[in-house]
Amino acid sequence: MTIQRTSAEENQSANDSKASKRSIPNSKSGRWLWFWVGMSGIAMVSATAGALLAVSLTSTPLQQAQLSPQEEAVFDGDRISGSGLRFSQLTRPVNILLMGMSVLPPDIENPPADAKNLGYLPQVNSFDGLADVMLLIKFDPETKKMVMLSIPRDTRTEIEGHGVKKINHANLEGGPALTAKTVSNLLNGVAIDRYVRINVLGVAKLIDALGGVTVYVPKDMKYQDDSQHLYINLKAGKQHLNGDQALQLLRYRHDELGDIGRIQRQQMVLRALMDQSLNPATVAQMPKVLDVVKEYIDTNLTVEELVALVGFGVRTNRSNMQMLMVPGRFSEKNEFDASYWLPNKNAIAKLMTKHYGVESAQAQEENNVEPGNLRIAIQDSTGGDRSSLRPLIKSLEKAGYRNVYVAKAWGEPLDTTHIVAQQGDGNSAELVRQLLGFGEVRVESTGNLGSDISIQVGKDWVQQKEILEKSTQP
Structure with a gap:
């Protein structure tokens, strides 16, 4: 699906996107339980399925931000799950845009009082800042596969109404709707059905609630940014990381590969979480996990839809969980006014045809490469x-x-x-x-x-x- 709007709709959407930055709390008990699936995306789906399916249903979207009708129309609103006793089954392929939010006080109009006069810029629990992590996740009941496409935060692309920028600015300028439109335009008009946003503050808390994660740290990592109180100090080797240490690994990007190296480490951690989530002990931790993460997640997925995603994830073999990255190259020194990841349009066309079913005249795919x-x-x-x-x-x-x-x-x-x-x-x-x-x-x-x-x-x-x-x- 290619996402298109008239100029009048675009102007209205731009105005409405500003309004969407005003988050609203969702205090109805029980609903936030389902944020768990959207947050964990792929990693915990198998371990939590039984607990999730046991919870009573509600069809109310689990959102902390309000979208205007124009913004809601950006997402494909067609039903994705079955009805009646088949509510836990996906009825068609579904694309979910997952965003990891890194938000500082200058990113929002009204920073919390406790974020002022600290002498540094703290992370705040909001969804209005830069989307420093972006994944387009495809759940496909036809092929029985899950495909995760990492979109580098520094990808140079057109953001409607705001010119050519790094793609992580799309959320800052217009929230999840503008981000979805920007991602769709970058990826040859791929349909985006739903979104999930998670604030970075919730990641460490989630991993702590799960008891940490065992992963191989590929090298010594040391970095200090006093302006944000960001301190990274990890030693190379296989080790069990707590939430703060895991977040250090996920955020580190100060080596020769920059954000691309960070994406590779994110994929490594996802693999480790998938392996370690296949444990009955994880289910017993669900009350604690869900209580910890509820305030850090925003999604327009409904409970029924989340149940269907869980049901599909439980039945998916881990060998059918694929992790890709938007193909491209680093910009060269002095090529632009900033460093970018420059997307390769022809390679994107082939990738989107093969893994997301997006037809394109550019994609002349070969079944068997010589x-x-x-x-x-x-x-x-x-x-x-x-x-x-x-x-x-x-x-x-x-x-x-x-x-x-x-x-x-x-x-x-x-x-x-x-x-x-x-x-x-x-x-x-x-x-x-x-x-x-x-x-x-x-x-x-x-x-x-x-x-x-x-x-x-x-x-x-x-x-x-x-x-x-x-x-x-x-």
Whole structure:
């Protein structure tokens, strides 16, 4: 669906979007229980399903912000869930725009009194600031897949009525409706059915309520910003992080990859949360979790719709949860007045056709990409030297993969090799896995940025090395 409005509607929408910034509380008991699903998105859906389905239903949208009729019309309001006893089933593919809000006092008209005269700019519990995290999540009952597309906050794009800016400004200028329109325009007119906004203050509280998260910190991370009281100090290695530490990992962006590296770490944390949420103990924590996060979330999803999303998530195999990123490149020094992520329109067209069903004349998708056209990056996690990778490289070259290179080592020691479809081409990644005879395919964006396929070599490679060496001998 391409989102279009008349000029009169656009003017009215721009005026109404200012009004939408005035948040209203929602105090009806029981409703906020359902914020849990929208907030956690993918990570906790399996563990909470039973508890959620046991709660009485209400069809009232769970919103903390009011939208004008013009703003509501931006979202596809058609029914997404069944009726009667089939209320917990999705009836069609659904696209949810998830936004993580980082809000400072200057972002809002009336900052709370306790945010004044502190000598620094604190985060405030509002939804009117910059959308520093954006995910377009597709729940597809036809393919039984969930696709998560990360949209870099620095993406350079047109924001209607406000010119060309970084995409995270769309929420600041016009709330969730303008953000949805901007995202849709960027992504070839993809339909956006609903939105969820979560304030950054709620993330640490959520993870604490879940007992923390075990994840591999890829390197030492140290950063200090006194103006915002932001202090990051993490050591490399696998460790159990509390909420504040996990938030440090999620917010860190001061390395060579900037916001793109942060997106990769966000995807790693999502994977870890999905793994750890498949635990009966998580369900027992639901009252505490829900009580903690209720005030930090804003969504136009109804309870029935959330139940349907949960029901679908419970039945979705984690191997069918795919994580992508808007393809593009970093702007070069002095290319613009600020640093941007410059989206690749042709690559976006192909990605949206393949994973979101958006038809486009630009997308001339090939079912099977020729091996010689693929960029294969090898990232070792075993600690060996480059010579130990020669049999692997020879095996790939023998099969026609001519563009193979060794990239920066993967920091986390892996038992099983990850064959990462960096650009979303899971079919090509699966062909590589079949050729090698080991490893697991992951459709996500945690690999080498310049690759089509990244092979993150694990310990299973050591076991296969001798076999490969014999097979590549003349």
